[in-house]
Amino acid sequence: MLLEVQGITKSFGDNAVLTGVDLHVPHGRVVTVLGRSGTGKSVFLKCLAGVERPDAGTIHFDGKALDVDAPAARAEFCRRCSFLFQHNALFDSLTALENVELPLEQTTDLSAAEVRKRSLEALKQLELDTHADSYPSQLSGGMQKRLALARAIVTRPELVLFDEPTAGLDPLRRNAVFEMIVKYQRQFGFTAVIVTHDVAEVLVISDHVALLDGGSMRFAGTPEAFSTSTDRFVCDFRDSTLALSRSIAALRQSSAPLPLNS
Structure with missing residues (x-):
């Protein structure tokens, strides 16, 4: 396993967000954590990235514990991992090229020439090399996502953490972002x-799926097992659209008129 999480807890005051989360992430796979809004998905990801410190539990990366007593292991993790933020977190005052160069300048001892070369290669790989001198505000939403990914992969990480990469996007753009990630x-x-929380798309792109609910993982397995699970928590989340469809159909078939707002 590349990443092993056991018993992670995290509270903010009296609000217990994570109450004992487990997750195993194999090398070279796409693992998706599903969950309703407000269930702690982003907090969990920030605990993995070291942005938030868990109250309890263990995180092992490539067999090494990531905790306050192992600064070398955490530093190695930071070198081998990248984080793609929910809203891209691009710097508006920097060009596309400068945005991509930044993590190399901050985390490596590469020469300025090598930083420039590797950054241009990353832009080219994501089909953004002709926009190297453009600012984020001059790029489309999809291009900004690709730019954020270019910055995330320029350090050649072994692990990339994606926080709600399709938040606020329409269905076609959601599909494009997920296809980009897999590609x-x-x-x-x-x-x-x-x-x-994009169930339909996740079942297509993922190798493994987990469902976070009530502060812990209610399910972990393959997309196929998730699709056929009879667990109540899984069904309530997975089949919410179907449940809505049934409720609306029942309302439409009712002989009683729908109440009007006053």
Whole structure:
């Protein structure tokens, strides 16, 4: 396993967000954590990235524990991992090329020439080399996503964490982003951990699926097992659209008129 999480807890005051989360992430796979809004998916991902410190539990990366007593292991993890933020977190005052160069400048000892060369290669691989001198505000939403991914992969990470990569996008753009993730995950061979609530798309792109509910993982397995699970928590989340369809159909078939708002 590249990443092993056991018993992670995290509270903010009296609000217990994570109450004992387990997750196993194999090398070279796409693993997706599903869950409703507000269930702690992003908090969990930030605990993995080290942005938030868990209250309890263990995280092992490539067999090494990531905790306060192992700064060398955490530093190695930071070198081998990248985080793609929910809203891209691009720097508006920097060009596309400068945005991609930044993590190399901050985390490596490469020369300025090598930083420039590798950054241009990343832009070219994501079909953005002709926009190297453009600012993020001059790029489309899809191009900004690709730019954020270029910055995430320029350090050649083994693990990339994706926080709600399709938040606020329409269905066609959601599909494009998920296709982009899978395409470049296959091309570069990194392991991907994605948190999202987009069920239909996830069942197509993922190798493994987990469902976070009530502060813990209610399900972990293959997309096929998720699709056929009879567990109540899984069914309530997975079949919410079907349940809505049945409710609306029942309302439409009712002989009683629908109440009007006053």
